[in-house]
Amino acid sequence: MSLDAPNLLRMLHSTRFAEGLPHIELTSLARAARVVEVGSGTVLFREGQVEDAVFVVFSGHVRLSMKVPGRGEVTLLTAGPGDLVGWSGLISDGVMTATATVMDSARLIALSGRALQQLCESDPKLGYVLMKRMAQVISRRLLSTRLQLLDLFADAAELEAKAKQGAVR
């Protein structure tokens, strides 16, 4: 879907990802962006494959999963409006560490990882602003992951296991 520049900029500006970013840097980012509309079930990228695009979810939801032998595709996380998925294209070598599947029809802002890298190289200020924001995003994702890892609702599961053994009631 093609959008004129001001509309794309406005869309990007409205996302939580872009909250507080300086206007000049945001405009530069918008130049490397385009909008994609995808239907439910579409695979944005696959674990293990190289993917250039980094996606900011504008509307809709995206499921991230990893393949575990013997368990199949295991869903890790749901990303929603304002979330970033596929940052490997910008941060590392572009090899995706999860598979992203659209859950309900989604509108995404796709940014080219390579283009962003080149922008950052030539514009250190933009590079700093973008990397700082990426660090915050990843930090928030890490906290969420840790909270999942802590298994804070474990008591309920333990009770269920005990119930199955007939120890309860």
Add this chain to the structure above:
Amino acid sequence: MTGDGGVSCTTPPADPWRQHAARIRRVIQELPGVATYELVPESGVGSNAGSGLWPFRAGQFNMLYLPGIGESAISISGNPDQIDVIPHTVRQAGNVTNSLAKLREGDVLGLRGPFGSSWPIERCAGHDVVLVAGGIGLAPLRPAIYHLLANRVGYGELTLIVGSREPRLLLYPGEYDSWRAAGLNVITTVDRADDGWKGSVGVVTAVLDRLWIRDPVRTLVFTCGPEVMMWYVMRTAASRGVPADALYLSLERNMNCAVAFCGHCQFGPYFLCREGPVLSFERVRHLLRVENL
């Protein structure tokens, strides 16, 4: 009747040690190890002046008593506008609750209460409210939901984020649709999905982090669940601009007397049976960071 506007409808009893008899009307097995006991206070001498009614505010708890076993503090999980049958939702976690699980409809036990502070519903008028519940934490929030929905026009956006370990362990799932129909935006999320799950996967803080908040300074957040979860819910809400005195959590410690005499439930300067269990983040933020407090 429900104490809205800050007016207390529950005056302290003359004899704080007195038990009132209550009969189990119905037991609902909500989840493995989690049940709701609907109790009917018996009318007669000593039971709220014989009325058989039990006024309470959302967020309060009762002490349920099994003679010979002991008492346990249990969240009142019903509608504050219906005070003749009082639902209590409890997870089996000790002697008393394990023995409670063996009781049946018609059995009688002792009741003292209601005790504790309540969700500040009177502050919600004209505001947006976000309720964040983890696991059984939805139990003490359910009375607030009932009250807010019964007076829907008085409030702005109402959102409930409810999380659990797995889809099968969500509490009161049968009510979510009726709550949605009554004007509550219900978002469910789980730590780990099963094959059939089409909903959100991830912790409640992630959902809260991306929730559209119309005006942070006209928003209140109430949360109940594991302490770690509540801490990060509060932090996330604060980072979204919701003032610390508009964030409320429900803390838990062991209760014994429930009337601030025995000292068991103290947390910093607060007796959680009296100043708590519902406290604002502003009052407890510094205390939650201290290990072994």
Add this chain to the structure above:
Amino acid sequence: MRDEQTTYWLPRAALDRLIRMLAQDGYEVVGPTIDQSAIVYGSIESVADLPVGWTDRQAPGEYRLEERGDDRMFGFVVGPHSWKKYLFPADELVASAGRAGDSWQFTTPDFVPRKYAFLGVRACELAAIGVQDRVFLGGPYVDPLYRARRDAVLLIAVNCTQAAATCFCTSMNTGPRCERGFDLALTELDEGFTVECGSDRGKDILGRLTADGVPTVADMDQLQAAESARAQAVTQITRRMDTDGLRELLLGNLESPRWDSIAERCLSCTNCTMVCPTCFCSTVTEVEELTQVDRRRHWDSCFNIDFSRVNGNPSRNSIAGRYRQWLTHKLATWHDQFGTSGCVGCGRCITWCPPGIDLTEEVAELRTISRLRNSADHVSESEDSLEGIQ
């Protein structure tokens, strides 16, 4: 309130008559008496039961009795008992449940409290009774058991004429002078007692001890002698607790290394909480009798590892944490809860602590350390943003 106008005089021999008169009035007179090499509180039937001619020598972790070489009846300070053993008994019935068909009959005790006359209450103890009054009577919930006992008790105070090495009531503004809260307050001299009346009941009792119903007024010599005797108590106090900004000091240093240093010595034995006249922690448990189940309340202690639990696990899982809870409650959060300090400066916790931990010293050390360190407990305003999360 002390009657500023008149101080009375009671000859030595009259004290025994007072004790017998109170017994005839239906009071159980309890006061200091020697048992197992300590001065404790027990039944007093005559002055012979008092520790006549004995005094106490106290130090951190040490207590012993010594003969005085005179006949003083109150020539000591405080021992391991406090009056809370009567007003807030270590074990008592709070409720009962009896089977009634398929239901239960719930009752609370309809008891008539024993009428006690406390003989020999010190100023710090009057203050301690006042502190527990606030706990059990001052809040939205009132304990009817404490209320009944408290209303029935007669308080005969004794002004200290000496101090132990562990006393620090002057730092806590609770003594050594008895100012209020008593029915009668005695100051012992060789020949007898000066007496101040703090209530109509006290004045009436005093009057009944004289032949014509009119209490004898103390003369100038007696007044001056009593003043000197009381001054001796003040000058003998050597221990001090600096209470300046104490609440903020403790709450601002919850992560001080001093707590760990205390924990290396503290045995978590609960002695301090047992002897402390203001500690009120308790637990109600079930006691099954033949035809009913009783709920009995007994003293407990925040030093017990199981006292505070979250999700079924101990929430204060270290001795450092539990000692910190006790001290910060006693000296800091007690102010938030009850509007006063929880400590009356009686020194019992210092005497009866096996390793001799002295809270006045610990407070001083916390203060010193706090001055040397930046407190890590003050949360800055900018903390409230996700950027801070690692």
